[in-house]
Amino acid sequence: xxxxxxxxxxxxxxxxxxxxxxxxxxxxxxxxxxxxxxxxxxxxxxxxxxxxxxxxxxxxxxxxxxxxxxxxxxxxxxxxxxxxxxxxxxxxxxxxxxxxxxxxxxxxxxxxxxxxxxxxxxxxxxxxxxxxxxxxxxxxxxxxxxxxxxxxxxxxxxxxxxxxxxxxxxxxxxxxxxxxxxxxxxxxxxxxxxxxxxxxxxxxxxxxxxxxxxxxxxxxxxxxxxxxxxxxxxxxxxxxxxxxxxxxxxxxxxxxxxxxxxxxxxxxxxxxxxxxxxxxxxxxxxxxxxxxxxxxxxxxxxxxxxxxxxxxxxxxxxxxxxxxxxxxxxxxxxxxxxxxxxxxxxxxxxxxxxxxxxxxxxxxxxxxxxxxxxxxxxxxxxxxxxxxxxxxxxxxxxxxxxxxxxxxxxxxxxxxxxxxxxxxxxxxxxxxxxxxxxxxxxxxxxxxxx
Amino acid sequence: xxxxxxxxxxxxxxxxxxxxxxxxxxxxxxxxxxxxxxxxxxxxxxxxxxxxxxxxxxxxxxxxxxxxxxxxxxxxxxxxxxxxxxxxxxxxxxxxxxxxxxxxxxxxxxxxxxxxxxxxxxxxxxxxxxxxxxxxxxxxxxxxxxxxxxxxxxxxxxxxxxxxxxxxxxxxxxxxxxxxxxxxxxxxxxxxxxxxxxxxxxxxxxxxxxxxxxxxxxxxxxxxxxxxxxxxxxxxxxxxxxxxxxxxxxxxxxxxxxxxxxxxxxxxxxxxxxxx
Numbered sequence: 001x002x003x004x005x006x007x008x009x010x011x012x013x014x015x016x017x018x019x020x021x022x023x024x025x026x027x028x029x030x031x032x033x034x035x036x037x038x039x040x041x042x043x044x045x046x047x048x049x050x051x052x053x054x055x056x057x058x059x060x061x062x063x064x065x066x067x068x069x070x071x072x073x074x075x076x077x078x079x080x081x082x083x084x085x086x087x088x089x090x091x092x093x094x095x096x097x098x099x100x101x102x103x104x105x106x107x108x109x110x111x112x113x114x115x116x117x118x119x120x121x122x123x124x125x126x127x128x129x130x131x132x133x134x135x136x137x138x139x140x141x142x143x144x145x146x147x148x149x150x151x152x153x154x155x156x157x158x159x160x161x162x163x164x165x166x167x168x169x170x171x172x173x174x175x176x177x178x179x180x181x182x183x184x185x186x187x188x189x190x191x192x193x194x195x196x197x198x199x200x201x202x203x204x205x206x207x208x209x210x211x212x213x214x215x216x217x218x219x220x221x222x223x224x225x226x227x228x229x230x231x232x233x234x235x236x237x238x239x240x241x242x243x244x245x246x247x248x249x250x251x252x253x254x255x256x257x258x259x260x261x262x263x264x265x266x267x268x269x270x271x272x273x274x275x276x277x278x279x280x281x282x283x284x285x286x287x288x289x290x291x292x293x294x295x296x297x298x299x300x301x302x303x304x305x306x307x308x309x310x311x312x313x314x315x316x317x318x319x320x321x322x323x324x325x326x327x328x329x330x331x332x333x334x335x336x337x338x339x340x341x342x343x344x345x346x347x348x349x350x351x352x353x354x355x356x357x358x359x360x361x362x363x364x365x366x367x368x369x370x371x372x373x374x375x376x377x378x379x380x381x382x383x384x385x386x387x388x389x390x391x392x393x394x395x396x397x398x399x400x401x402x403x404x405x406x407x408x409x410x411x412x413x414x415x416x417x418x419x420x421x422x423x424x425x426x427x428x429x430x431x432x433x434x435x436x437x438x439x440x441x442x443x444x445x446x447x448x449x450x
Numbered sequence: 451x452x453x454x455x456x457x458x459x460x461x462x463x464x465x466x467x468x469x470x471x472x473x474x475x476x477x478x479x480x481x482x483x484x485x486x487x488x489x490x491x492x493x494x495x496x497x498x499x500x501x502x503x504x505x506x507x508x509x510x511x512x513x514x515x516x517x518x519x520x521x522x523x524x525x526x527x528x529x530x531x532x533x534x535x536x537x538x539x540x541x542x543x544x545x546x547x548x549x550x551x552x553x554x555x556x557x558x559x560x561x562x563x564x565x566x567x568x569x570x571x572x573x574x575x576x577x578x579x580x581x582x583x584x585x586x587x588x589x590x591x592x593x594x595x596x597x598x599x600x601x602x603x604x605x606x607x608x609x610x611x612x613x614x615x616x617x618x619x620x621x622x623x624x625x626x627x628x629x630x631x632x633x634x635x636x637x638x639x640x641x642x643x644x645x646x647x648x649x650x651x652x653x654x655x656x657x658x659x660x661x662x663x664x665x666x667x668x669x670x671x672x673x674x675x676x677x678x679x680x681x682x683x684x685x686x687x688x689x690x691x692x693x694x695x696x697x698x699x700x701x702x703x704x705x706x707x708x709x710x711x712x713x714x715x716x717x718x719x720x721x722x723x724x725x726x
Binding site: 055057060061082083084086087089091095096098099100101103106107110111112113114115116117118119120123124143145159163296311312313315317319320321323333337338339362376377380 | 572584606607611626
């Protein structure tokens with residue numbers, strides 16, 4: 001059988017109702033050999049669409065107009081159903097938890113091999129090997145609902161590896177992982193590539209973790225010439241806050257969930273205009289700290305000071321904020337609820353998002369949705385902004401834009417707390433970076449604006 | 451969770467006994483065994499307390515409402531004056547006893563159902579399906595996963611909207627939460643279907659990581675549950691009167707084997723299933 005993956009003049013449009021369909025992919029021709037191939041590009045550049053062609057989700061699952069020819073190990077993608085391509089291609093989605101079928105880690109990882117009719121002994125072996133390869137063998141009997149976001153992402157990778165595919169396709173698998181998780185995943189990918197499995201990965205965070213054998217850069221559904229890159233203006237440097245006025249504070253705070261103390265003796269305060277970054281491993285309690293500040297988690301001990309009004313909260317899942325037909329409608333709704341007389345398009349222009357104003361949030365890429373959600377929560381020009389993993393799925397351009405936005409808010413006097421494992425962002429944003437370790441806060445060494 | 455399938459069968463039997471035998475003794479036995487299962491499975495007190503309080507309140511309401519509203523019976527213990535509409539008339543011991551009997555039936559029914567819903571995760575239940583139904587089980591399991599996901603989504607969306615200034619004033623305001631919950635559910639179903647397709651669901655005959663050996667203990671328990679249905683069926687077929695009523699004068703509950711045999715068989719099955 002002919003090995004390898006080849007694209008010949010592939011053009012694709014998602015189904016569209018009432019609007020002129022735009023090309024998600026335009027005249028793509030390429031071949032993917034062994035090793036690791038990185039697919040990079042801005043949010044919405046067509047990376048996810050390209051990956052979905054490899055296992056036939058495009059066109060079989062998504063429909064739309066597809067032309068050209070794609071062969072995976074000799075199998076024609078258009079004439080082979082996705083479920084049959086599953087024997088050859090393992091796929092890791094951007095949000096693997098949305099695709100979990102089973103209740104426990106072992107059963108979830110076994111789902112693919114079970115579907116493919118592996119015998120029981122082989123399923124056990126594959127589950128064990130897959131979990132070991134991503135460093136979560138100890139979680140085998142855990143319930144998925146008890147895992148952190150990063151642990152769930154690793155379960156998603158293990159589930160893709162368990163069917164022993166020739167090709168593993170990963171769509172931004174590091175977006176929720178902490179440093180250690182990202183490093184471990186990178187090591188895993190190198191190891192499986194060495195063992196002969198083809199790896200195709202779309203990821204914004206590869207630098208510093210993984211060196212790909214080849215890199216494909218995408219822009220507006222097309223391949224860019226190797227090495228070509230859009231110039232991105234460097235992010236602004238944030239000025240120190242001009243005010244000494246403390247507007248939020250946790251004093252001797254213990255935060256408990258279901259009777260278990262997750263964070264203890266937290267003493268932290270922020271001034272008007274100050275940007276503070278909280279880092280920590282997956283499951284360390286970053287989200288819990290933000291929720292405690294927002295009044296969503298009661299304190300078991302200590303006191304909390306925060307503005308009674310004007311607190312904005314960006315949750316990890318931007319979808320909870322976006323359900324209207326256009327991004328501009330969501331921004332207008334925030335302004336209406338807060339009784340503010342501002343123009344939604346001006347808000348989007350200030351945040352460098354005017355180009356998304358008329359788009360349906362459900363049609364946006366993960367990074368674009370994240371930016372739209374930011375616009376929605378920041379439209380009211382809050383006094384305190386709590387941002388939980390705001391760079392999830394964001395490309396370099398979007399991240400730079402985020403820094404610019406936060407600099408602007410800082411100048412207005414908005415205090416911001418960002419929970420993130422994105423070290424680059426932490427370095428760009430804050431003078432002081434705090435790390436949650438063992439349920440308490442410690443200053444992070446070597447990170448922060450010098 | 452061990453023996454989810456056997457527990458499901460037991461709960462079906464317990465519901466049949468509680469709902470078809472209007473006798474306080476059989477209801478009491480179902481309550482005792484249901485709570486024994488909950489205790490044996492080490493369900494935390496924090497989870498059980500609201501259930502116990504709710505059942506207690508329901509029992510008291512049933513007792514009070516029946517006692518005050520039903521004026522049948524011969525043992526009068528007081529009168530509600532005629533100027534109070536709806537409830538005026540004699541208050542009888544028999545009315546309270548009937549209220550107690552109804553309360554026991556309700557508590558038995560809810561306790562039996564709770565011994566399944568609190569102890570067993572939906573995914574455990576569908577994963578206990580036999581090999582021949584594994585495809586149905588996988589589809590059902592994924593559908594059941596949507597329920598807690600929607601509940602979590604409702605909480606997240608409500609919180610996020612409140613930070614944007616939304617206030618839950620009236621039914622119309624709830625649209626701003628309910629519509630995103632429903633849209634999110636549709637989106638999650640699409641993602642789930644995409645994931646299942648990408649992982650080869652529906653390719654051909656499925657195998658399973660864990661085979662469900664028909665363990666003797668499970669078969670024994672299921673056998674007892676099935677046997678408990680025989681006297682109930684016979685009582686129906688032979689038109690044997692077995693219902694206990696306190697009217698016109700209170701009596702000791704029946705000791706007909708049509709009543710105690712199903713309850714005892716069910717109790718034995720419960721003892722077999724209970725340990726984790």
